[in-house]
Amino acid sequence: MSEAAAAWLRPRRRAGRTAKSLLAFVAALATTLLGLLVATFILGRVIPHDPVVAVIGDNATPEAYAAMRSKLGLDQPLLTQLGIYLDNVAHGDLGISLVTSRPVAEDLRARMPATMELATLATIFGALVGIPAGVLAAARHGRLTDQLVRVAALLGYSVPVFWLGLLFLLVFYLKLDLLPGPGRISVWNQGIVPTVTGSLLVDSLLAGETDVFWDAAAHLVMPVTILGLIAVAYICRMTRGFMLYQLKQEYVLTATVKGAGRLRILWNHAFRNTLVQVVTIVALNSGLALEGAVLTEAVFDWPGIGSYATEALFRADMNGVLGVTLLIGVVFVIINALTDLAYRFLDPRVA
Amino acid sequence: MPAQPTLATTGQLAGSAPRSALQAALLRTAEACADIWASRLTRVGIVLVAMMVLASLAAPLLTPYSPTTTDLGARLLQPSLSHPLGTDDLGRDVLARLLYGGRATFAIVFGTLVLIVPLGLLVGVTAGFFGGIVDVVLMRLTDIFLAFPRLVLALALVAALGPSLFNAIIAVALTSWPAYARIARAETMTLRRADFISILKVLGASRPRIILFHIVPLCISSVLVRATVDLAGIIIITAGLGFLGLGVQPPYPEWGAMVSEGRRFMQDQWWMATFPGLAVLAVSLGFNLIGDGLRDVMDPRA
Numbered sequence: 001m002s003e004a005a006a007a008w009l010r011p012r013r014r015a016g017r018t019a020k021s022l023l024a025f026v027a028a029l030a031t032t033l034l035g036l037l038v039a040t041f042i043l044g045r046v047i048p049h050d051p052v053v054a055v056i057g058d059n060a061t062p063e064a065y066a067a068m069r070s071k072l073g074l075d076q077p078l079l080t081q082l083g084i085y086l087d088n089v090a091h092g093d094l095g096i097s098l099v100t101s102r103p104v105a106e107d108l109r110a111r112m113p114a115t116m117e118l119a120t121l122a123t124i125f126g127a128l129v130g131i132p133a134g135v136l137a138a139a140r141h142g143r144l145t146d147q148l149v150r151v152a153a154l155l156g157y158s159v160p161v162f163w164l165g166l167l168f169l170l171v172f173y174l175k176l177d178l179l180p181g182p183g184r185i186s187v188w189n190q191g192i193v194p195t196v197t198g199s200l201l202v203d204s205l206l207a208g209e210t211d212v213f214w215d216a217a218a219h220l221v222m223p224v225t226i227l228g229l230i231a232v233a234y235i236c237r238m239t240r241g242f243m244l245y246q247l248k249q250e251y252v253l254t255a256t257v258k259g260a261g262r263l264r265i266l267w268n269h270a271f272r273n274t275l276v277q278v279v280t281i282v283a284l285n286s287g288l289a290l291e292g293a294v295l296t297e298a299v300f301d302w303p304g305i306g307s308y309a310t311e312a313l314f315r316a317d318m319n320g321v322l323g324v325t326l327l328i329g330v331v332f333v334i335i336n337a338l339t340d341l342a343y344r345f346l347d348p349r350v351a
Numbered sequence: 352m353p354a355q356p357t358l359a360t361t362g363q364l365a366g367s368a369p370r371s372a373l374q375a376a377l378l379r380t381a382e383a384c385a386d387i388w389a390s391r392l393t394r395v396g397i398v399l400v401a402m403m404v405l406a407s408l409a410a411p412l413l414t415p416y417s418p419t420t421t422d423l424g425a426r427l428l429q430p431s432l433s434h435p436l437g438t439d440d441l442g443r444d445v446l447a448r449l450l451y452g453g454r455a456t457f458a459i460v461f462g463t464l465v466l467i468v469p470l471g472l473l474v475g476v477t478a479g480f481f482g483g484i485v486d487v488v489l490m491r492l493t494d495i496f497l498a499f500p501r502l503v504l505a506l507a508l509v510a511a512l513g514p515s516l517f518n519a520i521i522a523v524a525l526t527s528w529p530a531y532a533r534i535a536r537a538e539t540m541t542l543r544r545a546d547f548i549s550i551l552k553v554l555g556a557s558r559p560r561i562i563l564f565h566i567v568p569l570c571i572s573s574v575l576v577r578a579t580v581d582l583a584g585i586i587i588i589t590a591g592l593g594f595l596g597l598g599v600q601p602p603y604p605e606w607g608a609m610v611s612e613g614r615r616f617m618q619d620q621w622w623m624a625t626f627p628g629l630a631v632l633a634v635s636l637g638f639n640l641i642g643d644g645l646r647d648v649m650d651p652r653a
Contacts, residue, residue, distance in 0.1 A: 028494070035495030039504075043511045151392070154643060158636035160587055162594045163610050163628030166617055174618045291500035295591050309503075310595055313510050325499075325507040333498045 095319035104323035113198025115304030119289040121224045126231020134239025156233030165299035182301035227296045238281045242274035287335040386648045396640025407453025416444035418451035419602040437622040452604035462520035471531020479539025493529040501526040509597040519598045538570040580642035583635040590631045
């Protein structure tokens with residue numbers, strides 16, 4: 001084959017390969033999502049409570065019981081039931097919540113923004129603190145600063161968030177009265193600003209209500225710090241690892257020999273090479289923050305999907321629990337997939 | 352900066368070439384232990400965990416109180432000489448509940464390990480050894496489990512099965528095994544084409560025999576390392592389940608549940624929620640320190 005022909009073929013072959021790997025990617029994503037649905041379906045069937053009784057109560061007549069049973073599709077074969085379930089989910093129907101007597105999907109839609117606001121800010125907090133701390137630790141590898149950062153990160157990993165949240169409430173709210181207590185906003189500020197984006201910070205600014213804005217911001221401080229702590233620890237440790245690897249590379253030596261300043265080598269050379277990995281870690285972490293929100297919300301009575309799940313849990317409302325499980329699972333899978341895709345795109349060596 | 356005594360220690364311990372597989376394994380373990388013990392932070396971790404485990408095992412020797420017997424005359428007492436960590440709202444000694452509560456935590460950790468290590472090994476080694484469609488199916492399954500956020504899946508599982516110690520173990524185990532399957536698979540893939548495996552095949556060893564006696568033993572160490580790194584996470588998830596009331600059921604003590612019980616009394620009886628949380632922190636920090644040290648020894652890059 002001539003040189004020219006090879007050059008002509010190369011991009012095509014590459015395009016074909018990209019398409020193929022993209023197809024494999026979509027197929028993998030689809031199977032994972034399907035698996036997720038089958039898992040929540042199975043979980044919904046193993047419960048010891050009778051779902052029919054849960055809906056109509058236990059003094060219903062046998063006829064009413066049978067009628068409800070067939071209405072819920074429970075007299076069908078399991079595979080048909082799975083089909084019904086998948087069809088319902090595809091239409092956004094996650095069943096009726098026993099706690100609120102409203103469709104679970106509607107409840108989740110109403111509560112998701114509160115969780116999103118919390119998780120997003122926590123991730124930003126994690127990145128803002130964790131990345132510089134990790135870079136600093138790597139730059140001072142083996143010295144006191146490194147050890148301190150390392151121990152701090154380990155502490156952040158090890159602390160049970162629900163407990164630390166309670167301690168924060170005790171100190172900053174009950175004892176010192178510096179910050180507002182549980183909840184998203186003070187009672188007197190409730191329902192003042194119209195919901196536009198669902199984020200109270202943004203909505204209050206849009207409505208020009210600065211009092212509400214500061215109130216909401218003050219309520220966010222503790223939950224964001226608590227939830228962000230895990231993110232800080234995780235992002236810091238990974239950043240440190242990436243940076244240590246880069247700082248050992250020969251180009252760093254070259255730059256040093258050429259007389260580049262330490263800061264310049266650290267940030268312009270080494271850190272830039274870790275950016276793809278760091279961004280990946282931050283993105284993956286936003287999925288984890290969603291999960292951590294369950295406990296954080298339980299502690300701070302935060303009206304998001306996490307506390308929705310625990311409320312449903314205490315009332316044996318499987319529709320509510322599984323709705324949240326599915327939602328967090330799907331967001332988690334999609335974030336992972338997007339991160340993976342971005343990683344391949346940004347770093348051609350991976351693809 | 353941890354010291355790096357590997358070569359020196361190896362030389363001292365080994366002396367000559369090991370004569371049996373057992374001796375080799377012992378030497379390797381001893382060498383790894385020496386490396387791990389060399390880091391001060393890791394030593395702290397080992398001591399921390401050992402103390403907590405021993406204390407909870409020796410609970411009856413360390414406290415005269417029962418963890419479950421209520422004494423309404425002794426409600427909400429401050430920490431004092433007779434009750435070093437105070438008493439709870441039912442007059443039970445917090446220290447006693449803490450010590451006995453550790454048993455629940457360690458039982459869950461131990462139970463989880465007993466379930467996930469063999470399960471992960473089995474799935475991973477099978478997938479790696481046979482490859483092809485077996486590999487694809489098993490690894491897809493693994494990915495699906497990995498895709499679930501762990502705490503949320505555990506929560507849904509316990510909600511479905513009903514809260515109890517046993518179900519908490521099942522839930523934590525089901526959310527933990529995929530990582531082990533992945534590691535075991537990766538190890539197996541590197542071994543699959545090794546000469547000694549081909550020789551075994553020629554000699555007529557059956558596949559189960561090759562897998563169980565020749566591949567699994569070689570995968571165990573990396574799986575166990577991973578397990579140590581994971582233990583802190585398992586403790587935290589366990590405590591989280593307990594906090595939500597999904598673990599050990601009252602009146603039996605469990606640290607997460609104790610924090611939740613103390614929540615109502617936070618303002619004036621801070622000791623009820625504070626000490627059990629500290630216990631969780633201590634154990635999980637201990638495991639994290641050990642895991643960190645292990646990681647340093649195994650992968651100097653990180």
